[in-house]
Amino acid sequence: MEEQTPNALNIAPLFEAYLPLYDKVDLALKKIVKSAITEQIQEADRARDEIWKGLTESNTTALRHFNTGVREAAKRLQIVFDTYGNIARKSLNEQTSATYNILQELEGQYAPDVAIVGLGPWVTELKARNIAFTGLVRDRVDESSLKVDIALRKARVQLDEKYHAIVERVNALVVVEGAANYEPFIRKLNINIAKYAFLAMQASRRGKKKGENTQAEGGAL
Helix, strand or coil: CCCCCCCCCCCHHHHHHHHHHHHHHHHHHHHHHHHCCCHHHHHHHHHHHHHHHHHHHHHHHHCCCCCHHHHHHHHHHHHHHHHHCCHHHCCHHHHHHHHHHHHHHHHCCCHHHHHHHCCHHHHHHHHHHHHHHHHHHHHHHHHHHHHHHHHHHHHHHHHHHHHHHHHHHHHHHHHHHCCCCCHHHHHHHHHHHHHHHHHHHHHHHHHHHCCCCCCCCCCCC
16 A cells, blocks of 8 residues: 555555554554463463473482482483473464473383482472463453454454445546556555465464364455
């Protein structure tokens, strides 16, 4: 729109009415993202990282234990830790998933080694911290959705109304004046609409696989 200019497209008043509504929707979406990454969540992640560090360092110490049985158990556990690497460097979601997988191994196949090395309390605490972090993220996302959902829905409806008014105006001008002056704008906009509709469709499919409800829609000129 800015490249073709609203004046050249004869839709300046409609575009001026569209912009503030676009800003409202954009602000609402930013609030959702911001509320999902709060200081509280970051602190919970730091606490989880500390337990992970303590767990791995305790096992490293056990590699030099005077008891042969403890050393051998620590070596087997070290293979698990080395396989996953430093999960504290992963993204929040990846770290949560990796921690869950590691706990399954430590509480399952490697439970005897954990007991021999004496890492049981560390494993228990790591599990508790991971559950707490997951619950906190879920609660904050739910909370932010409740706060922003109504305002976002209302702003989106108003924004869509202005968008469709622009579409109708451009289509009407094409009929009256011909497509020459409007074809570059229509072609580029439709390409963008198709691209984001495709991305939205992919996101929807990924969401359905995870049991989430995702809805996407779009319309071309």
